[in-house]
Amino acid sequence: MAGWSTHKGTVITLPLANIDTDQLIPARFMSVPRSEGYGNYLLHDLRRAPDGTLDPDFSLNGNAKPSILLAGANFGSGSSREAAVYALVDAGFHAVIALSFGDIFSSNAVNNGLLPARVSDADWNALSGATGDAQINLEQGTITIGTTQVSFALEDSWRVKLINGWDDIDLTKQHTAQIAAYKTQRHQSAPWAWPAHVD
Amino acid sequence: MSKAQTLLDKLWNAHEVLIREDGTSLLWVDRHLVHEGSHHAFAKLAAREGDMAAPDLTFAVVDHYAPTHGRAKIKDPQISRMIETLRGNVAVHGLKIFDLDDPTQGIVHVVGPEQGLTLPGLLINCGDSHTSTHGAFGTLAFGIGATEVAHVLATQTIWQRKPKAMRITVNGTLAAGVSAKDIALNWIAQLGTGGAQGHAIEYAGSAIEALSMEGRMTLCNLSIEGGARFGMIAPDETTFEYVKGRPYAPKGAHWEASLADWATLNTDHDAEFDRDVRFDAADIAPTVTWGTSPEQALPVTAIIPDPNHLDASKGKAAKAALDYMGLTAGQPLIGTPVDQVFIGSCTNGRIEDLRAAAAVLSGRSAKISGLVSPGSALVKAQAEQEGLDRIFTDAGLTWVASGCSMCVGMNGDLVESGKRCASSTNRNFRGRQGRGARTHLMSPAMVAAAAVNGTISDVRPLLQGRAL
Structure with missing residues (x-):
């Protein structure tokens, strides 16, 4: 996963909650398989008629190539499917x-380089009313559209991860000795935590 | 004296390998459950040419794509391929699999507890948001995405920031015909689908203690529908009695040692929660969803709300939901015609759920068609031994094999566009049971009542004079 610290792009609004x-x-x-790409499946049933044709009135179906989605509350609730993120990224x-x-x-x-930026009600309204080019600055934690600039909330650890494009498995391998020590200790203090042998 | 701890604190501390400066913990994973949907994660591991860290702690289950009929020769090549892919990964890494022909196959969140893989005091991960189910045992259990699944496969650990602690206390006694499903839909309706975001929920109180393990699993299962990745209940005699003697549960000296450890798994008297909410069991009625979010739920006796009378944000969502659901504001929920029913899923596919539905259907006919899919092959066998399958088929419903089935429709069990389904499942999202499908969530007994009348119905009058 490639890291990034600033992004310039186009905003599209999907003002639906949940x-x-x-x-x-x-x-x-x-x-x-992921290699085939998930982009065409993004919001498939909201964007397309049952015969597969795109609904011209749906905001995402315009000519612009948006890269920033301004969406309602509780976005991405429900199932753990990472495919939802693949569809957005692709x-x-x-x-x-x-x-x-x-x-x-x-x-x-965050594990796929996609920023989930939380903003307040007031800032959301300001952004949705703004026009012009959009820019996101991860270091500063700001979103700018035209002359409107707001701050977004994000865990610090996630900010660092997005900027560096770190892979967690590589990071964790640096702690192999600590993990092994923990495992030994757990096996001694809670041997019942390992599955009983089943014939 | 050390600070008073919550159950969350105790479980978290016991699994923390290290904590980074930024406050993120590396946690040890005692059990990792995988299914056909885990294919992305196995592909990520293969792309790194990596080995699994602990194949002995990883268990595979065929459930999401499991056909509920015609298993001997699967017609859909895509479904065959998904199941074959899991089998291939299981063979490469030498994992135990609960395969289609296994007498213990079933839905991952039913099989884990049944087999004694789920124990108090463990940390359990699975690439499925309903992993919170296992929290019913006093377990730190949470759903993860594919990148995280790959990380657990490779390291048997997971990076995680500790959530805030929330307690939902329910005291009092549930009325006849009211179940754990109603406790869950009620709190989600009151607090919202994002109500517990960022929190781990501990359920407590006399109404929770009185629940069976099946009921506790239903309640913890639905935590994610209120936004919480974790739901948990302190283990007690009910828990220990359920776990004892199960195939993978501790035996002999290990059993005695485990009981001593598990006795400490409860929230200290003076421990503080970031959020503390209380409900009275006597106030909870059989509850039904009317919209396309689990928070859009009401007592079955209510009328469908008028979006114009709700606050602006909720009103807009309600209008869109009523439009999708084909419902009219101001009409009573009771009497809404239903096309079909579904009883099953990791939420309500256990033996107690089938008994509750059968108690309503016994000696009666269903006015509409429906599918009954037990949560596991063991639940199916138990139900058949008790004659419950005959009650369902005599009523006119279809009795099929176990899997996620019509809860998510990945195996081809779908609700047709525009059809209305009374369902014992967990999500009434747009298109969840099939494109254009209209889902009403409710308890298994309430689904049975809908089958008897062909409409959304209050189960309570149908239970009068019946042994429960």
Whole structure:
């Protein structure tokens, strides 16, 4: 995963609350290998008629190539499917700005370089009324659209991870000795925590 | 004297390998449960040419794509491929699998507890948001995404920031016809689907202590629908009695040692929670969802709300939900025509759930069609031994094999567009049971009542004079 610290792009607004992960990507598309790309499945049933044609009135279906999504509260609630994040990333999104996020969605997003930026009600309204080019600065924690600038909330550890593009497995391998020591200690203090042998 | 601790504190501390300067903990994972949907994570591990850290602590289950009929020859090649992919990964890493033909196959959150893989005091991960189910045993159990699944496969640990602690206390006695499902839908309706975001919930109080393990699992299962990744209940005699003697549960000296450790798994008297909420069991009625979010739920006796009378943000969502659901504001929920029913899922597919539904359906006919899918092959066998399958089939419902089935529709068990389904599952999201499907969440007994009348119904009158 590549790190990033600033992003310039176009904002698109999806002013609906509770966009759950079943809407972000319906379950029937989740058996596809990632290498085939998930972008076309993003919000599939909201964007497309049953015959697959795009709904011209749906905001995401315009000509612009948006990379920042301004969405309603409780974005990404529901299932743990990381495919919801794949669909956004493969469709070209770098960030989702919302009043709140599902907990599992947020971790999945950061693990794929997608920023889940939390903003206040007032700032959300300011952003949705603003026009012009958009820019996100991870170091400063700011979102700018035209002349409007607001701050977003994000755990510090996630900010660092997005900027560095760190891979957790590589980081954890540095602690192999500590993990081994913990395992030995747990095996001694709680041997019952290992599954009993079953014939 | 050390600071008073919550159950969350005790479970967290026991699993913390280290804590980073930024406050993120590296936690040890005692059990890792994988399923067909874990294919992305196995692919990530393979791309790194990595080995698994602890295949002996990892268990595979076929559930999300499991056909509920015609298993001998699966017709859909995509479904076959998903199951074959899991089998391939299991073979590469030498894992135990509960496969389609195994007499103990079932939904991962039913199989884990049944097999004694789920124990008090453990940390359990699974790439499924309903992993909070296992918290019913006093277990730190939470759903994770594919990148995290790959991390657990590779290291048997997970990075996690400690959530805030929240307690939901329910005291008093539930009325007849009111169950753990109603406790859950009631609190989610009151606090909202984001109400517990960022928190781990501990459920406490006399109404919770009175629940069976099945009821506790239903309640913890639905924590995520209120935004909480974790739900938990302190283990007690009910828990120990359930766990004792299960295949993978501790035996002999280990059993005695485990009981001594588990006795400490409770919140200290003076411990403080970031959020503390109370409900009275006597106030809880059979509850039904009317919209497309689990928070859009009301007592079955209520009328469908008018979006114009709700605050602006909720009103807009309610209007869209009523439009999708094909419902009219101001109409009573009772009497809404239903096309079909579904009884099953990791939320309400256990033996007690089937008994509750059968108690309503016994000697009666269903006016509409429906599917009954037990949570596991063991639940299915138990139900058949008790004659429950005959009650369902005599009523006109279809009795099928175990899997996630119509809760998520990945195995092809779908609700058709525009059809209304009374369902014992966990999500009434748009399209969850199939594109255009209209889902009403409720308890298994309430689903049975809907089957009997062909409409959304109050189960309580149907239970009068019946042994429960």
